[in-house]
Amino acid sequence: MAAPMLEFRTPGFNPYAVQYSPYYDSRIAVASSANFGIIGNGKLFVLELTPEGVVQPGKVWDTNDSQYDVAWSEINENQLLVACGDGSLKLFDLSVDNFPVMNFHEHKREALSVSWSPVTKDSFLTSSWDGTVKLWSPTRNQALRTLPVGACTYSAAYCPMNPAIISAASSDSHLRIFDLRTPVSAKYHLVATIAVHAPAMGNSLPHLAGGGVPPPGAMGGGPSEILTHDWNKYNDTIVATGGVDKVIRTFDIRNPSGGALSYMMGHEFAVRRLAWSPHAHDTLISASYDMTVRLWNDGSPPPPTPPPQPNAPVRMGNMVGMMNRHTEFTTGVDWCLFGEGGWVASTGWDERVLLWDANALVGMRR
Structure with a gap:
């Protein structure tokens, strides 16, 4: 049985990111680019989900770059930010047509990510190809x-959970x-630098919980670009990363040289975006260039978790669902x-x- 699914199309524009409103379950923002983001302008969509289950555009703004x-x-429930290919950040307001209400432009190259502080709520972060956060x-301004x-x-x-702690994942x-x-x-x-593809300090090959060692490929084939990361919403020392080598890993920032806590394998191409569930401590979802979105369980115990021990066994997380309805790279x-x-x-x-409902995919392999 297929999972229930609603759809909206962005003709002529290739989306890069999507985010639900933190205020309304019926409002979704989508950042998109013409020509796959290589050259051309961008379009920001704010979508509204009607009580009848129809997705329709609420507001649409154009930008001069991807x-x-x-x-x-x-x-402010009516405002949202986009990161643009010319290095600028633009703040739009649902009450204002056509133009942003603020423009921020210090990055020297493409602005690649934007993240609003969930605790103090009075600031936001951006990262860029120019090598700065x-x-x-x-x-x-x-x-x-x-x-x-x-x-x-x-x-x-x-x-x-701590507005003073910031993370950055890079190439x-x-x-x-x-x-x-x-x-x-x-x-x-x-305060800490975690070499994502390095083995734990003093431990050339990690051991799995329950015995054995990770399967071939879990350790990666050497350093590669990290494209995405996210913090666990229930354990503020755990971060998940994903990137070009197709492997999702979790780390405990209390032990930056201790290696990965868990590995999640199954994507056939790079992991472009991942997000921990706001509803469960051990669940995350990932989007990949293999055109799938996958639901994972990282096998972690409920928080609070004790500090990691040296040479502790690592876990192999499980893929518990997969959605393959996209027909091109999934990016958000x-x-x-x-x-x-x-x-x-x-x-x-x-x-x-x-x-769509990810819970309906649990145990499915569509």
């Missing part, structure tokens, strides 16, 4: 802080953790914060936005 990410404001206030990474930074995010195969409470002179707030996925905990939105280069 759009690569989108984030709803956490302080910037912290902004929505009321100021100039960045509040610039955190140097030194490599193309595909995603940056706030810790969901040099590293996940970086910044603590804004530390002095700026101390490596620009950098997000969970609805409301309801019974299963509805997600996915989007891809096939000019489609799909809204």
Whole structure:
């Protein structure tokens, strides 16, 4: 039996990101680009889901360059941000037609991600191909802080429970953790660097919980670009990463040299986006260039979890569902914060936005 699914099309524009409103379960934002984001303009859609189950456009704005990410404001239900190919960030308001209400432009190359603080709600983060992460206030044109990474930074995010902790995933195969409470002179707030593809310190090959070692490929074939990451919403020391090597890994930032806690394998091409469930501590979803969206269980115990022990066995997470209705690269996925905990939105280069119930996919292999 197929999972229930609703659809919206974006003719002439290839979506890169999708996000549910944190205020309404019936409102979804989609950032898209003409010509697959290679050249041309962008289009931002705000979609409304009617009580009859029809997805229709509420507001649409054009930008002069491609759009690569989108984030709803956490302080104003009518505002949302997009990250653009010319390095700019644009803040739009549902009450204002045609033009953004604020424009932020310090990045020297493509702005690749935007993330709004879920705790203090008064700032947002951006990352860029220029190798920096910037912290902004929505009321100021100039960045509040610039955190140097030194490599193309595909995603940056706030810790969901501590507004001073920031993470960044980049093309040099590293996940970086910044603590804004530390002095700026101390490596620009950098407090930990996790080599995603390196084995645990002093442990050349990790052992699986229950015995044995990870299957071939779990350790990766050497460093490769990290395209996406996300914080566990129930355990604020756990981060998941995904990228070019197709493997999803989880890490505990309390032990940055300890290697991965768990591996999730199954995607046939790069993992473009992943998101932890806001409803369960051990569940996440991923979108890949293999045109599938997959639902995973990482096998972790309920929080709180004790600090990781040296040479602790790693887990192999399980794929518990797969959706393959997209016909091009899937580039975006997000969970609805409301309801019974299963509805997600996915989007891809096939000019489609799909809204569906991930719980209906559990155990299915469609």
